[in-house]
Amino acid sequence: MNTLWPQELRSELGECVRLDRATLEAHAGDKWHAATLPEAVVLAQTTEDVVRAMRFAHERRIPVTPRGAGVGYVGGCVPVHGGIVISVAPMQRIVELNTADGIAVVEAGVLTADLQQAAREQGWFYPPDPASAKESSIGGNIATNAGGPRCLKYGVTRAYVLGLEVVLANGDILRCGGRTHKNKQGFDLTGLFCGSEGMLGIVTQATLRLIPHPPARAALSASFPQFTMAAAAVQNILAAGHLPCAMEITDGFTLAAARSYLGPSSLPEGAQGHIIVEIDGQQHALPDELRAIRRILLETGADDVQEAENEENVERIWQLRREFSYSLKATGLTKLNEDIVIPRSRLVDLVSWCQNLQQETGIPIACFGHSGDGNIHTNIMVPRDETGHERRAESDACVNRLFQWVLSHGGSITGEHGIGLAKAPWFEEAIGTIAFRVHREIKQALDPLNILNPGKMGL
Amino acid sequence: MNTLWPQELRSELGECVRLDRATLEAHAGDKWHAATLPEAVVLAQTTEDVVRAMRFAHERRIPVTPRGAGVGYVGGCVPVHGGIVISVAPMQRIVELNTADGIAVVEAGVLTADLQQAAREQGWFYPPDPASAKESSIGGNIATNAGGPRCLKYGVTRAYVLGLEVVLANGDILRCGGRTHKNKQGFDLTGLFCGSEGMLGIVTQATLRLIPHPPARAALSASFPQFTMAAAAVQNILAAGHLPCAMEITDGFTLAAARSYLGPSSLPEGAQGHIIVEIDGQQHALPDELRAIRRILLETGADDVQEAENEENVERIWQLRREFSYSLKATGLTKLNEDIVIPRSRLVDLVSWCQNLQQETGIPIACFGHSGDGNIHTNIMVPRDETGHERRAESDACVNRLFQWVLSHGGSITGEHGIGLAKAPWFEEAIGTIAFRVHREIKQALDPLNILNPGKMGL
Known part of the structure; x- marks a missing residue:
């Protein structure tokens, strides 16, 4: 590949392209521990910026890692193959808030709490409430189909996404769904992009359902x-x-x-x-x-x-x-926060099993979370050995045993954070060979060059 | 193609294969006017029956039309290319109703009202309430992502589907989602099959979310x-x-x-x-x-x-x-019931526009429906001319004008019934060229031989 492409990208797109070390470092990862430097960062101000960057990448087969507010927990926006990070964080406009239609149209970079607040001021309600609401963006919430405590009654992000504007792998703009509260026009593309972790397209704008507060x-x-x-x-x-x-x-x-x-x-x-x-x-x-x-x-x-x-x-x-x-x-211990989900009847089994594991390994485990839907944040507390080093390998082994237990009890290894890099090693086992193959088929259909967030989910 | 294949299918699968004229006629269509005879009908008793029929069809490239209770409104289960109709109507077992987990596991042929009743008896609630609940099946509800009046508060079928068992085009069994109330394991395959109108796979079993009544x-x-x-x-x-x-x-x-x-x-x-x-x-x-x-x-x-x-x-x-x-x-008039959706603020505009159209054309139009989500059943009442013949061409022209108006006002041409055959002529215009292409790409990825419900949605 022509190693001068970052400069070319900058010549073509101008100011929104950043190549300085500080910006590259600030876009190397999320809240998970992994980090890789991209070669260029596009701070998209408009959908057109995303389109132009995506076309540029598509022509040259350059990997693209979409990024929202960068506060994910599974390394979903780590640019593992370098290339371009396209950040929609600067796109923070609430385009429309229309209570008569019960909708908000927002750019992908709008912070969740800002939308909640804007709706609240008019007596309306955007229910999804990830703990990160003050720092996470709607685009990131859509990429991970974010949840939160209130999902028990109100459902996850998906239940509030009526329509999307998505830039596809080749730079085309897909508009799916719309501003109506019901829509049965064809396949549920809107739903497919919710939770697709930036691997099928880049969400640039969303039309969201509001309900009376x-x-x-x-x-x-x-x-x-x-x-x-x-x-x-x-x-x-x-x-x-x-x-x-x-x-x-x-x-x-x-x-x-x-x-x-x-x-x-x-x-x-x-x-x-x-x-x-x-x-x-x-x-x-x-x-x-x-x-x-x-x-x-x-x-x-x-x-x-x-x-x-x-x-x-x-x-x-x-x-x-x-x-x-x-x-x-x-407590001073690093906590590995695993957002596992179990059938609701298994709450006691989970906590008992964790207590036993703790007794056996000496590694503390703390469970708390959304009991109504069985989504329990299970925190493996990484202890230190006599020399002050984290007993990380043992802790990781505990995570592995936790996931095995969850899967063998009808559970899911993630209810809110997604797969990304962190959970990729367990992904195929979690969903089964055939579901994994269907993931590959859909990925191949929408991103045949595999340039959109490559390396995630083990795909 | 070997014209003896229906006999072979019967030899391979046995009793569940029907070739008699009466059964073929009973599986030629739904509540819409179109009808085509299939060459064989499989009355599936088990998922294994569906698998075997699907493998048989896949090897020979025989078209397959999946069918639930057959009470759709858009010709979605008309076997337009003949071949095999696979009916899951006989699969009526409620496999499990577990209030501690808040779920029901049901076969695809279970009637919606039967599930509602079974849940109700235990104090629990399955909210989706299509008008057809007493005669439509969960499989059909999933295929069309069925709604109903209560969707305003409770959401459509999709919001209650936690997991699916789906027989894919090649006969493989896909299991996606599961029995947990949250699940962020990869792409939302469960959602993709909801509303896919039998074109991506055949749903044989569903795990549904129940809530306290x-x-x-x-x-x-x-x-x-x-x-x-x-x-x-x-x-x-x-x-x-x-x-x-x-x-x-x-x-x-x-x-x-x-x-x-x-x-x-x-x-x-x-x-x-x-x-x-x-x-x-x-x-x-x-x-x-x-x-x-x-x-x-x-x-x-x-x-x-x-x-x-x-x-x-x-x-x-x-x-x-x-x-x-x-x-x-x-009134004695045939009514063309169009389940259009408009942004909620457009209710008055819709009804005024329909009144004007009625004055202009002399064709009565009756509007009623789910005002909360803008899903108004707009009934074009087909009048008769002096000789007693239905003025069908004029009525169809009214439908066309209605759809154009709806689309130009941010609406959707279907909120509940789906596209099927009836609305296929407007489908690409309704969703746009790029969304239509993405439909083709997904269809091609999951059903490369195009044997699953071919001819629907204009794909």
Whole structure:
């Protein structure tokens, strides 16, 4: 390949092409540990920038790694084969917010929290709420089909994407779906690009569904002396006909870390399980539902139930949840956060199995997450040996055993983060040989030169 | 081609292969007018039957038309090139209904209403509610990504499909997705098969998401002296933070037909708009919300509001809605039911435009449907000329003009029924040249011999 192509790209596209070391380094990876320098970075201001860069790459068979806000967890935007990183991060325009149609049209670089805020100001709601909402972009959310606690009631990103503008591997602009809330025109291309991790095209604009913002929300927080009780509470609440917007569960290991971090008044001593239940709806409807759920929690063995009936107190409960995460960080151990999913009935099995693994290996494991849909963030806490080095190989072995267990129990190795590089080694086993072949066939159909985010998912 | 292949198929697969004229005729079409005889019908009892039939067809390049309950509206299961019809209608087993995991595993032939009923008996809910629920199958619902009134709050079929078993064009069995409520393992193959109209594979089994059944529901029904008021009521209800499970709207033409069919006490004289609003949730929450919505309806100009606070009365309101449909049939005119979708803000424009078209052409047009998501069933009523013949050519011209109008106003020519044969002539224009090419590429990737439901969507 002509090694002068980065200069040519810059001559053709101008200012949006960056070749300086600092920019290349800033676009070498995401929140995962891997990093590779690209040879050029395109900071796209417009769809046309993406088209021109993609055509340039297509003509010369240069690998292209699409990138949003760069806050993924699986190395999905590491340019493993060098080439061009096309970042849509500068494309931050909310093009239209139309409540009469119940839609927002946004450029791919718009931060999720900015869209949520813009909709909220008009009394409307964009429900997907990945923990990274303040720093992740809609384009990245679409690439990974991002979730979050509220997916239990409201569904993942896919459920809110009505239409897309996508730059294909050859630079053509595909528009699929549209601004209607239903659309059965042909195959679900819009859905296919949701979660495709930048391997089938580059999303540059999205038309998103908004719903009326529920006027009120309320929450409960409860500690249990046994984890089994917390898991049973999750089942009992659903079985009684409640569909909370979120139901988060936390295990004893995390609670102990939180208690030591936050002080003894924060949580009952020896709590082995904790859940947060958030409900939303009409203002006058919530107090009764809150009481009904409180009753279920107490009947299931909760020994400390807090209620939050207004926005401020609800936020306080979620702040406690965030402290759980900080508490784990405060242990000083690196945490390998694996976003596995299990069938909901397997919550207790998962936590018991992790406790056994911890006893066997001496490697701490902390479980907390979205219990309603079985999406439990299972954190392998990498310990250090006597010389201060991380016991990384043993920790990685634990991850491997975790994934094997999850797959043999009807689970998924990722519910939110995606496959990318990090989970590629398990991907074919996870989905099976035939599904893997179908992935290859679709990839080959839409990107025959294999220039779009090559090397990911093991494809 | 060896013309003896139907006999060979029968020898290989046995009893499930039918070659008799009556069975061939019964599998020649759906509710649309087109019909073509297949050369053989496979009444699959098991996935293995489908696999064997598909392998047989693949080896000999025989066209295969997959079929569910055969109640589609767009000729999607007409075997236009003859060959084999593979019917999964006999596969009616509910394999598992697991409320702890919140899932049902069903064979593709299970009738939608049967699954709804089975879930309901355990206090759980399968929300998708196509009007055909009592006669359509889950497989067919998946093939068309079926909707219904409740999709406003609950989403279409896709939102409830967690995993699929699909027999591919070469007879391989693909399993995608699974029994977890979240799953980000690779591309969204499950979503791709939802709505693929039997052109990419044959769905034989599905794992579906169930949610807790809302304990109560309630409804309102309101007539308006002007259609614009009814459309405004839809907007005002949403803007006030209500998300009803359904919001149905009906135009003046349909109401006049209903009044003449049901008698003068059924509806106010000269009503030009009517809406039904259904809400659901916790029992104690509904009366207040009902009152709040009633107030909005009256403020927006409703001159007759009925409330239904219990299951029986809610059903009575829906019965009125069904009578609207019967009233149109009672006019004696053939109705061409087009399930177009428009952006929600365009409801009034659509109905005004239809009234103008009616005045210009003398062909009656009746609009009613799912106003919340803009999915309006627009019924071109085919009149007869003096000699008693249907003025079909003129009516077809009206359909054509309707579709052109819909497409030029950001709409979709189908929200529920799909493309099939009926809408194939407009398909490429509707989605654009590039999206059409991507359809071809995906079709070619998954069915390179083009034996799966060939001739549909104009592919």
